[in-house]
Amino acid sequence: xxxxxxxxxxxxxxxxxxxxxxxxxxxxxxxxxxxxxxxxxxxxxxxxxxxxxxxxxxxxxxxxxxxxxxxxxxxxxxxxxxxxxxxxxxxxxxxxxxxxxxxxxxxxxxxxxxxxxxxxxxxxxxxxxxxxxxxxxxxxxxxxxxxxxxxxxxxxxxxxxxxxxxxxxxxxxxxxxxxxxxxxxxxxxxxxxxxxxxxxxxxxxxxxxxxxxxxxxxxxxxxxxxxxxxxxxxxxxxxxxxxxxxxxxxxxxxxxxxxxxxxxxxxxxxxxxxxxxxxxxxxxxxxxxxxxxxxxxxxxxxxxxxxxxxxxxxxxxxxxxxxxxxxxxxxxxxxxxxxxxxxxxxxxxxxxxxxxxxxxxxxxxxxxxxxxxxxxxxxxx
Amino acid sequence: xxxxxxxxxxxxxxxxxxxxxxxxxxxxxxxxxxxxxxxxxxxxxxxxxxxxxxxxxxxxxxxxxxxxxxxxxxxxxxxxxxxxxxxxxxxxxxxxxxxxxxxxxxxxxxxxxxxxxxx
Numbered sequence: 001x002x003x004x005x006x007x008x009x010x011x012x013x014x015x016x017x018x019x020x021x022x023x024x025x026x027x028x029x030x031x032x033x034x035x036x037x038x039x040x041x042x043x044x045x046x047x048x049x050x051x052x053x054x055x056x057x058x059x060x061x062x063x064x065x066x067x068x069x070x071x072x073x074x075x076x077x078x079x080x081x082x083x084x085x086x087x088x089x090x091x092x093x094x095x096x097x098x099x100x101x102x103x104x105x106x107x108x109x110x111x112x113x114x115x116x117x118x119x120x121x122x123x124x125x126x127x128x129x130x131x132x133x134x135x136x137x138x139x140x141x142x143x144x145x146x147x148x149x150x151x152x153x154x155x156x157x158x159x160x161x162x163x164x165x166x167x168x169x170x171x172x173x174x175x176x177x178x179x180x181x182x183x184x185x186x187x188x189x190x191x192x193x194x195x196x197x198x199x200x201x202x203x204x205x206x207x208x209x210x211x212x213x214x215x216x217x218x219x220x221x222x223x224x225x226x227x228x229x230x231x232x233x234x235x236x237x238x239x240x241x242x243x244x245x246x247x248x249x250x251x252x253x254x255x256x257x258x259x260x261x262x263x264x265x266x267x268x269x270x271x272x273x274x275x276x277x278x279x280x281x282x283x284x285x286x287x288x289x290x291x292x293x294x295x296x297x298x299x300x301x302x303x304x305x306x307x308x309x310x311x312x313x314x315x316x317x318x319x320x321x322x323x324x325x326x327x328x329x330x331x332x333x334x335x336x337x338x339x340x341x342x343x344x345x346x347x348x349x350x351x352x353x354x355x356x357x358x359x360x361x362x363x364x365x366x367x368x369x370x371x372x373x374x375x376x377x378x379x380x381x
Numbered sequence: 382x383x384x385x386x387x388x389x390x391x392x393x394x395x396x397x398x399x400x401x402x403x404x405x406x407x408x409x410x411x412x413x414x415x416x417x418x419x420x421x422x423x424x425x426x427x428x429x430x431x432x433x434x435x436x437x438x439x440x441x442x443x444x445x446x447x448x449x450x451x452x453x454x455x456x457x458x459x460x461x462x463x464x465x466x467x468x469x470x471x472x473x474x475x476x477x478x479x480x481x482x483x484x485x486x487x488x489x490x491x492x493x494x495x496x497x498x499x500x
Contacts, residue, residue: 059425069423086486380454
């Protein structure tokens with residue numbers, strides 16, 4: 001317990017020692033309310049937010065005797081997850097009791113460090129369409145493939161492409177005379193036995209080799225026998241063909257990270273926002289209440305009748321607030337409405353491209369952060 | 382990914398005093414550094430903790446730790462260990478929340494059950 005010397009205030013007895021904790025209404029070991037607000041809420045004023053930094057230092061409030069360190073047990077007790085929406089393609093969930101450093105780490109890993117399979121090498125045998133070779137190869141690379149990357153290994157520069165690190169697709173599209181047609185991603189055919197294009201052999205009598213050396217067919221594996229590898233969307237337009245134009249190519253897909261090229265990113269995107277909190281600082285009545293409800297484009301406020309023909313505004317859906325700040329713009333509105341964000345409550349949205357279901361993607365991202373820590377620990381030991 | 386053989390991390394500045402050191406990690410960025418810095422700040426043994434990225438083109442992160450007496454290396458290891466335990470807890474809680482959600486909303490789900498079993 002610290003004691004404060006009240007030098008300035010008390011003129012009668014300048015040396016009297018005065019302890020703040022002796023006052024009957026100050027709770028022991030807790031922060032005063034204004035510091036609690038600064039620590040747990042971002043206040044979004046009309047021009048800029050305040051209290052945006054996170055006071056995570058364990059000795060931040062040492063001078064008033066409050067311990068700011070968080071032990072693991074405290075984290076475990078306070079941490080909660082609520083799933084709001086979960087479909088095959090996207091997921092929205094709330095994480096409560098976590099710090100922005102960790103939430104941002106998960107978001108960054110989801111976007112750039114969760115591995116996926118994507119087409120990297122395209123061997124073009126014949127292309128008479130208007131889409132140039134490199135443009136077509138670029139488009140093929142961006143097609144998301146429904147193949148579990150955990151079943152494959154990375155292919156480095158001096159490895160041979162085999163069934164453990166490569167997926168081979170074939171595309172052969174022609175257009176009849178006098179017609180036009182569109183080539184969709186459903187025409188990418190998976191070749192489980194590997195490449196079918198023959199390499200030009202150096203000597204005439206050696207066995208013809210292809211561009212990959214598969215020792216066994218990929219559809220022997222149980223994961224692929226019922227669920228063949230294919231692009232995750234069927235109707236992605238790859239090219240358009242005119243009369244008598246033809247495309248014949250073979251595409252090899254390998255494992256990679258979003259860091260290297262965005263085609264390997266498993267999420268369309270992943271983002272989070274903090275839980276909004278909207279407070280009415282004073283009673284907003286009658287016409288002012290109507291105007292408030294009119295101003296908000298997200299319908300955060302509602303009107304309720306309090307009898308005698310008077311109306312009052314209430315906060316009905318604070319979660320929908322997108323911080324357009326219309327309710328605090330203008331003369332006098334900042335005294336009526338306060339916009340806040342809760343610093344440790346994150347609304348996470350993950351949109352998957354179809355490679356893996358979104359909850360599996362998030363779990364993989366958390367695992368990758370754990371692996372990074374393990375690597376650091378093993379380096380330090 | 383990992384460079385075989387080379388030590389990726391170096392400890393500087395702790396020749397005379399093991400409680401103050403700067404750790405330099407190669408191939409790391411804000412993702413790990415900010416999370417480790419957060420975990421370390423919460424440890425009561427740490428008096429100063431921060432990280433910096435000397436140049437954005439160089440994938441290198443310097444984490445500075447000054448403790449109240451314990452060797453900085455041990456405190457960093459404990460911080461990373463705490464971070465790992467936190468991640469495991471996050472994973473477990475999320476899996477449970479997803480399972481609860483699926484149990485309460487069975488009609489909307491069409492995913493195969495085996496994709497959920499792989500963890």
